[in-house]
Amino acid sequence: MSTAFLARPWPAAAPGSSHSEPGGGGVRALYLHVPFCERRCEYCDFVSMAGREREADYVAALRAEVRGLANRLPRLALASVFVGGGTPSFIEPQRLAGVLDEVRAGFSLTPDCEVTLEANPSSTSEERAREWREAGFTRVSLGIQSFEPATLQFLGRVHDDVRAQEAVAEVRQAGFTRISCDLIYAVPGLDDRAWQSVLERVIALGPGHVSAYELTVEAGTPLHARVRRGLASPVDPDAALRQHRIATLSLEAAGLHQYEVSNFARPGQECRHNLVYWRRGHYLAAGLGAHAHLPADLARLLELPVPEGAESVRYWHGRSLPAYLASRGTLPIEGWEAITPAQAEAERLLLGLRLAEGVTLDGDPAARAVPLVHAGLLWRRDQSYGTTARGQEVLNEVVRRLT
Numbered sequence: 001m002s003t004a005f006l007a008r009p010w011p012a013a014a015p016g017s018s019h020s021e022p023g024g025g026g027v028r029a030l031y032l033h034v035p036f037c038e039r040r041c042e043y044c045d046f047v048s049m050a051g052r053e054r055e056a057d058y059v060a061a062l063r064a065e066v067r068g069l070a071n072r073l074p075r076l077a078l079a080s081v082f083v084g085g086g087t088p089s090f091i092e093p094q095r096l097a098g099v100l101d102e103v104r105a106g107f108s109l110t111p112d113c114e115v116t117l118e119a120n121p122s123s124t125s126e127e128r129a130r131e132w133r134e135a136g137f138t139r140v141s142l143g144i145q146s147f148e149p150a151t152l153q154f155l156g157r158v159h160d161d162v163r164a165q166e167a168v169a170e171v172r173q174a175g176f177t178r179i180s181c182d183l184i185y186a187v188p189g190l191d192d193r194a195w196q197s198v199l200e201r202v203i204a205l206g207p208g209h210v211s212a213y214e215l216t217v218e219a220g221t222p223l224h225a226r227v228r229r230g231l232a233s234p235v236d237p238d239a240a241l242r243q244h245r246i247a248t249l250s251l252e253a254a255g256l257h258q259y260e261v262s263n264f265a266r267p268g269q270e271c272r273h274n275l276v277y278w279r280r281g282h283y284l285a286a287g288l289g290a291h292a293h294l295p296a297d298l299a300r301l302l303e304l305p306v307p308e309g310a311e312s313v314r315y316w317h318g319r320s321l322p323a324y325l326a327s328r329g330t331l332p333i334e335g336w337e338a339i340t341p342a343q344a345e346a347e348r349l350l351l352g353l354r355l356a357e358g359v360t361l362d363g364d365p366a367a368r369a370v371p372l373v374h375a376g377l378l379w380r381r382d383q384s385y386g387t388t389a390r391g392q393e394v395l396n397e398v399v400r401r402l403t
């Protein structure tokens, strides 16, 4: 179910309401979106915009939304806060610090709470990284994407390979011990040898976490327009698969284990926030375009008319900056959906089978898994099942046969 734009005043907190039970009704994570970027990349489909116009107003609106959520859902204990974008590192560090102050004022953070900042090399410096540390960030996820000049140019990135290398050194120098590097493969013009070299360069920098994503051509992006005009050709699926295998082999050999299809980490350096998503956990979210996933009872506290029997609720905000700024003092939900138990189970499988840890199956799904195990697409340990390398390559089909 979804509705048109729902801008409504924050509902008053129910007397005595609290969600201090384990995980605050299971909500342990908060995502905050900062949409500003230096310029828009060719492939970008994220909620982002070039420039920092209205940055101060945006941060004030974001803080107001965090405050409103905290007032309505008091005493949630967060194990992860993730500030993503956009390019959060692009805005003033003091503003980021103010956002985290707001979070700490309204929620409790667990002692080992992971607080991640997404950063781009072009807006990273040692001085800024020190300010991020002082603000309370514990992890930096750097959008390196490549060290190949032609690839960086094709993607429309602002930085070059040297800046990317320096950025890793700067955040480390500032004291961060949890550093992630994002890479993109299957980029036109990036052959296997060049991709291997990108992987070797990132491994040499020693991050504890690497994400390697396939370039996808999303409708409405400048890259999509180029493809439609015949000015660029997407990499064929077999070549993309081969580059994914190259990444897996190289990163695993370097001690970064593949804990999710596209994500690799040294032990203990896995991204706790994304694990919440992949384990189909619940999370709050605030900011332009943000998506949240809440237990049905918490969604009702936000006055969403959730039907009986719903397993959980997803809601999302719109992508218009003026509308978001105008929403201050309201809950700026653009649409929402009640998730049925059957949908929840399909989601659990689709997300969980991306993880090395797999999922538990019993009853009919376990029976349906038997031929998939025999076909070498799934592995089984007691009641746990996960995809083999071959199974990952046909993941949607595996999930279809299980549900």
Ligand code: SF4
Binding pocket: 036, 037, 038, 039, 040, 041, 043, 044, 045, 046, 047, 048, 085, 086, 087, 120, 143
């Ligand atoms: S830096 Fe990221 S969010 Fe910003 S335009 Fe590029 S891809 Fe989009």
